[in-house]
Amino acid sequence: MSVIELKNIVKRYGDGYPAINDVSLDIAEGEFVILVGPSGSGKSTLLRMIVGLEDITNGELRIDDELINDAAPRERNLAMVFQNYALYPHLSVAENIAFPLMLTKGQYSKAEIDERVNRAATLLELGDHLDRKPANLSGGQRQRVAMGRAIVRDANAFLFDEPLSNLDAKLRIQMRTEISRMQRNLAVTTVYVTHDQTEAMTLGDKVAVLKKGVLQQYASPQELYDEPVNLFVGGFIGSPPMNFLPVENVDGALHSPFGTFSLPEARSAKLREAPRYLVAGIRPEDFHDAAALDEAKRSSGALLTAEVDVTEWLGNEVYAYLPFEAAPEIRKALEELDRDLDGEGTRTQVVAALDPSTAVAEGDEVQLWFDPAKVMVFDPETGENLTRDPENAQRLADASEAARRRALERAREQQQRA
Structure with a gap:
């Protein structure tokens, strides 16, 4: 688990347009943070800047207090789950999950790789599908394979880029539950991009609402709902x-x-x-x-x-x-x-x-x-x-943080028992 800090982050493209404009976020250890907003709000761009797929024009990005603005993606130890799953069609489920470990070139023994793959498969209920190819899986199963590939890495944080947008409505609800359960069990810092405010409200410890690259409000789902700071947040949430x-x-x-x-x-x-x-x-x-x-x-x-x-x-x-x-x-x-x-x-x-x-x-x-x-x-x-009401907003924020800490403590106790 890691702490991620974004301080006055700016992203400008060649024409000078600020796709991200002065965004600051503090993401605590083990926290589940949602980036949400309409199309073009900059949420995916911000996620790609965290993982290192987009350069940072101005500002500071720190992981565990280490400045990583110029670090290559592989040096950040972040696991990303893409919208299209990015699975290798010629590899089995087990090989797809193990792929990040194979790239470490000898860092893990075959026994260690098998143990990690089996642990992830058990967590995601993929144990009966390890020998199958992605083409023979349902959309929800392919999504779980992509999540399994992230789990085996023991990454500092998980990053999700609209992972459920290709699924039908019923399966999205099921997968929301799966992702929430996985995040709580692993107690791993998670940043999740979606345009669906229902996903944002049901999954996140905190939600960052973006509009045209500008952060509108960063708060717990209930605070966003009960005490929005402006018309945009009030209209977007709910x-x-x-x-x-x-x-x-x-x-x-x-x-x-x-x-x-x-x-x-x-x-x-x-x-x-x-x-x-x-x-x-x-x-x-x-x-x-x-x-x-x-x-x-x-x-x-x-x-x-x-x-x-x-x-x-x-x-x-x-x-x-x-x-x-x-x-x-x-x-x-x-x-x-x-x-x-x-x-x-x-x-x-x-x-x-x-x-x-x-x-x-x-x-x-x-x-x-x-x-x-x-x-x-x-x-x-x-x-x-x-x-x-700022006082009520603070009460809601304190209650949300207390609930998050209790959930994190339960996850740690479960890990120790395991």
């Missing part, structure tokens, strides 16, 4: 994504296309010096069909009234889509955000994730209940989350 509703800030009340509501005093106080036109962020799951609530519950929150355009029944929940027209003062900011999030420029709308028992149907006028204490408010010009 599935379905956070709803952004244009509001007019007048005397402490927020006027939206669907009705007026107010925040609790602790939050509304932060808006007294805020601009008149703002963006309110409400998670889809924070909406509830008011018709299904008792009067006491209804009176404890806020209500919005809208006409349902489309509904989608998913079994465990119903998505209700409620279109709206954004005011000109805010439309530009929402359109720009949509482009940044790789959107297709679709109509502005609210998505409510409702209980499957709801009777809401297309064309109905519906009242949606929500808790104003969960509403986030953003400045459309700067993108800043004006209602972010």
Whole structure:
């Protein structure tokens, strides 16, 4: 296990364009860190700079406090798993897994190589496939072979470049579990690139959210979800994504296309010096069909009234889509955000994730209940989350770090028993 430090890392290509611009990350021993962002955000470039496949224009990259900016990839002792698996088709599974050890030219005896290959195969449930060729394996099995090749090296860290993007949805879920279990069992420092924010939220101890080569936020998944620093992070993290509703800030009340509501005093106080036109962020799951609530519950929150355009029944929940027209003062900011999030420029709308028992149907006028204490408010010009609670963010960060340390300690105890 190793500590990886990136300090003010910059990558410029020949035309001067900064693909990575002043990114700093501290990756602790045994930590699982996700690099996530839309296409072109620089996440794969940053990973390739860590492994040594891309030069660093400016900044410092250290592994265990050793400056390695100019070190060759083979000198960094990092194991990388590529998107396309990079397996040798003419070699068996066992030979593919053993290949990095064979390149050391006598450093390992045949018995040592066999022992390492068998250990990795057992961990990844490949023991029955060691004599097969990659062409005869499923996509998930080929992915595990690529992971096995990384495991046998006893590398300082594992680097994954979108390893699950070629798999179908069901297999991606299974492989997420495999990778998470492997990382915890081995307690190895891991950096993982994905464009899928669900992978980021389920796998990472920490997630680095990138936008156009600039680090937006580096935090635990729960902190990103509950306390995003800006509009971009709030919109990128979550599935379905956070709803952004244009509001007019007048005397402490927020006027939206669907009705007026107010925040609790602790939050509304932060808006007294805020601009008149703002963006309110409400998670889809924070909406509830008011018709299904008792009067006491209804009176404890806020209500919005809208006409349902489309509904989608998913079994465990119903998505209700409620279109709206954004005011000109805010439309530009929402359109720009949509482009940044790789959107297709679709109509502005609210998505409510409702209980499957709801009777809401297309064309109905519906009242949606929500808790104003969960509403986030953003400045459309700067993108800043004006209602972010730094104290709660720190509590979430401390809880995440404590959980990571406990998991790391359990892994070490298991290794000692083995």
